[in-house]
Amino acid sequence: MTVSFFSATDPKVHRHLRSRVSGAYSMTSILAMETLVQKVADECWQQFGRFADSGEPIPMHQWANYFAFDVVGQLAMGGKLGFIEQGRDVGGIIGSIHDGFYLMANMGNVPLQMFWFNNRLAQWAIKSFGGTRMNAFSVFLEWLEKRVDERLNNGLGDRRRDMLQRFVEAKDVRGHPVKKGDVMIEGVNILGAGADTTTIGILAILGALLLHSEQKERLQREIEEAYQKLGLGDGLEIGFKEAEKLPFLSAVIKESTRLHPSIQYQLPRYVPKGGIQIGPYYLPVGTCCGISPASMNRSKDIFGDDADEWRPDRWIASSKEEERAIKERNLLLTTFGMGNRSCVGKNLATVEMYKFTAQFFRHFDAELVNHEQPWVTKTQWFALQTKFWIKVSRRKPKTSEPDSGNDSLVS
Numbered sequence: 001m002t003v004s005f006f007s008a009t010d011p012k013v014h015r016h017l018r019s020r021v022s023g024a025y026s027m028t029s030i031l032a033m034e035t036l037v038q039k040v041a042d043e044c045w046q047q048f049g050r051f052a053d054s055g056e057p058i059p060m061h062q063w064a065n066y067f068a069f070d071v072v073g074q075l076a077m078g079g080k081l082g083f084i085e086q087g088r089d090v091g092g093i094i095g096s097i098h099d100g101f102y103l104m105a106n107m108g109n110v111p112l113q114m115f116w117f118n119n120r121l122a123q124w125a126i127k128s129f130g131g132t133r134m135n136a137f138s139v140f141l142e143w144l145e146k147r148v149d150e151r152l153n154n155g156l157g158d159r160r161r162d163m164l165q166r167f168v169e170a171k172d173v174r175g176h177p178v179k180k181g182d183v184m185i186e187g188v189n190i191l192g193a194g195a196d197t198t199t200i201g202i203l204a205i206l207g208a209l210l211l212h213s214e215q216k217e218r219l220q221r222e223i224e225e226a227y228q229k230l231g232l233g234d235g236l237e238i239g240f241k242e243a244e245k246l247p248f249l250s251a252v253i254k255e256s257t258r259l260h261p262s263i264q265y266q267l268p269r270y271v272p273k274g275g276i277q278i279g280p281y282y283l284p285v286g287t288c289c290g291i292s293p294a295s296m297n298r299s300k301d302i303f304g305d306d307a308d309e310w311r312p313d314r315w316i317a318s319s320k321e322e323e324r325a326i327k328e329r330n331l332l333l334t335t336f337g338m339g340n341r342s343c344v345g346k347n348l349a350t351v352e353m354y355k356f357t358a359q360f361f362r363h364f365d366a367e368l369v370n371h372e373q374p375w376v377t378k379t380q381w382f383a384l385q386t387k388f389w390i391k392v393s394r395r396k397p398k399t400s401e402p403d404s405g406n407d408s409l410v411s
């Protein structure tokens, strides 16, 4: 496979590689595929309904992961991977990605880094003696290759234009069609960068709400009202465009992901020619420096003395002056990074988090299984929550018929 924009360090190469696929990540493109996201969500609610009926607790750290991985599969791999349908890590793909991050995060501290694994001898040993767990990623790559071959040979057919199609249609620097390896690297990129990160966001939101039941009920009232106003009866779900208009939902999402950003290690950059002055510090050319979204998002200078508290109302303005202050704070929020390497998948993640939260709390009530230790966070670049168990029960929200506005004429 070729180089990906995720790992490209040359700014020119990065710009080219990112710009040729950035259209696939635009909000317009994501919203054109919203029904594919909804399909995954519908399947998820069905499965959660079964948990509610049996009273069995849900390992949300796994199910939120299944949701995010299936969405990425639907949008970027030409079909869901089947995690939700089967309720398990199909083919050990998720496990192998987690193992990969564990390995990379640790090898980053070892001299020669990944050389110890990326040489022929090590690769041969892994293939020969590594067992299914070590080879799960190869199994996934073979699966991905088949999907890409299928699309390259058979075209889109009667399918909706998805991200995979956009990756297939991208051009190289000389304007020639990209090769299979280029298409595959985009799939790997999106799977590595786009599923666990969104999972963490969803769990951060659920966790904060389940620890603050009054605020959870406030959110449920807001969601319920929206469903009623929009006349959404059985089987009709709120779409992203409607959900993003809900002020408390928006505040909850922003605040929860502020306190628990998916990526918490430093985002490293090399200082360019000429060096750089940052406050009182001069950093010469080539210095590797970075900032952690977790520290930036909890800065008291930016968010005030209660920066460590979960307080969604900090994002709801009650005056013009507050509105201005919120806009400024928003610019300094580092959850999705900053600058030209900031998150290309922000739109997709945002759509997923809004839809998941609004629809989940519309259908279900939930409580944490263990209030003393609701979850355990394991950080290996991504700060993934584990042991996050909840119990759900079905809600019976009032549904209303769409307001026809002509009742009096009928009588």
Ligand code: HEM
Pocket: 005, 006, 007, 018, 189, 190, 193, 194, 195, 197, 198, 201, 261, 262, 263, 267, 268, 293, 334, 335, 336, 337, 338, 340, 341, 342, 343, 344, 345, 346, 348, 349
């Ligand atoms: C809540 C969810 C997410 C969060 C918090 C998040 C966060 C971030 C952050 C902080 C960066 C910047 C890294 C840096 O500056 O070095 C980043 C980059 C990136 N993200 Fe996300 N991300 C999320 C979801 C996604 C999704 C859904 C995708 C793909 C569909 C994605 C794909 C990427 C890629 C490819 C990059 C590299 C961009 C580049 O180097 O130009 N992310 N993300």
